[in-house]
Amino acid sequence: MNNATATRRKPLASLSLDLDNKWSYMKTHGDPGWEQLPSYLDIIVPRVLAILKEESLTITFFIVGLDAAQPDSQPVLRAIAEAGHEIGNHSYKHEPWLHLYSNEELEQEITAAETAIRQATGQTPIGFRGPGFSFSPQLLTLLASKGYQYDASTFPTFLGPLARMYYFAKSSLSSEQSSQRKALFGSAKEGFRPLKPYRWQTASGPLTEIPVTTMPIARVPIHLSYVLYLATFSRALALTYWSAALTLCRVTNTQPSLLLHPLDFLGKEDCPELAFFPAMQTPAAPKLEVARKVLQTFARQFQVVPMRDHAQTLLSAPSKPM
Numbered sequence: 001m002n003n004a005t006a007t008r009r010k011p012l013a014s015l016s017l018d019l020d021n022k023w024s025y026m027k028t029h030g031d032p033g034w035e036q037l038p039s040y041l042d043i044i045v046p047r048v049l050a051i052l053k054e055e056s057l058t059i060t061f062f063i064v065g066l067d068a069a070q071p072d073s074q075p076v077l078r079a080i081a082e083a084g085h086e087i088g089n090h091s092y093k094h095e096p097w098l099h100l101y102s103n104e105e106l107e108q109e110i111t112a113a114e115t116a117i118r119q120a121t122g123q124t125p126i127g128f129r130g131p132g133f134s135f136s137p138q139l140l141t142l143l144a145s146k147g148y149q150y151d152a153s154t155f156p157t158f159l160g161p162l163a164r165m166y167y168f169a170k171s172s173l174s175s176e177q178s179s180q181r182k183a184l185f186g187s188a189k190e191g192f193r194p195l196k197p198y199r200w201q202t203a204s205g206p207l208t209e210i211p212v213t214t215m216p217i218a219r220v221p222i223h224l225s226y227v228l229y230l231a232t233f234s235r236a237l238a239l240t241y242w243s244a245a246l247t248l249c250r251v252t253n254t255q256p257s258l259l260l261h262p263l264d265f266l267g268k269e270d271c272p273e274l275a276f277f278p279a280m281q282t283p284a285a286p287k288l289e290v291a292r293k294v295l296q297t298f299a300r301q302f303q304v305v306p307m308r309d310h311a312q313t314l315l316s317a318p319s320k321p322m
Contacts, residue, residue, distance in 0.1 A: 011250060013255055013302035014210065014255075014258070020064065040270065043270055059085055062128075064092070065116040068113070086306040094131045099136040101139075106142050130153040135153040143207055149311045194211065215244075227241065231286075258298060265284070
């Protein structure tokens with residue numbers, strides 16, 4: 001069997017990275033100083049691009065519009081597009097309470113991000129993911145009206161409230177800030193959402209939804225941040241957990257969409273200010289070893305493509321409407 005035949009026979013999967021910058025984590029956490037837009041993009045982007053090139057992977061980067069609008073950030077963001085990766089829209093201000101926005105505010109948010117991303121990278125986004133997995137029917141309708149092919153904001157797990165409790169416990173948010181963030185990571189009912197891709201039927205037409213994959217049946221998170229957190233206790237346990245998730249995806253005929261974050265590729269020496277995040281007490285080297293193992297296993301078992309390719313394949317196949 002030649003390599004081309006083997007690739008065609010692999011189940012399809014997609015891979016994306018939410019390019020949340022240092023300031024956006026500080027903002028959501030309620031930390032002072034985020035307004036100065038501190039950044040680690042010059043560290044993380046070359047590091048991730050080098051790993052993806054080594055592993056022969058082409059993925060989707062969801063970029064925040066405010067970063068794309070900064071002249072100092074534009075060369076490194078342009079390098080992502082020049083390397084052949086897809087650019088998606090991750091909002092303009094990275095506020096995980098888009099469900100509280102008015103229709104006018106949503107229009108301004110999405111359009112401003114599109115404009116900045118296009119000017120910085122040369123790509124016009126056709127996919128969207130809300131910060132903190134935030135979305136609303138109004139947002140989905142807007143995306144469909146603007147010609148987006150897919151949304152990737154749903155996170156079908158029952159553990160969202162637990163993640164939010166941990167996040168709040170590690171922060172010093174005011175009551176107003178906590179209220180804004182009360183839907184961060186979603187409610188427990190998110191665990192009942194479909195795990196496989198489907199189509200929303202909006203007032204502006206259909207829109208494909210590609211959920212962030214959680215473990216079939218158990219609905220517990222499997223994206224790299226969680227695997228790295230398990231690795232702080234046992235690397236063998238973490239990789240076994242990951243392998244079990246991939247096996248369940250294959251058994252249940254689930255096309256996984258794996259989510260990456262910048263902190264998956266940063267160690268405590270790179271960004272000590274974000275030490276409150278799980279696995280951010282670990283140096284970069286061991287985290288990168290686990291990350292490579294995860295990506296290698298993923299590519300060995302699945303045909304890994306950017307999310308636009310995943311969405312285009314889904315558009316040509318029957319899909320259950322919502």
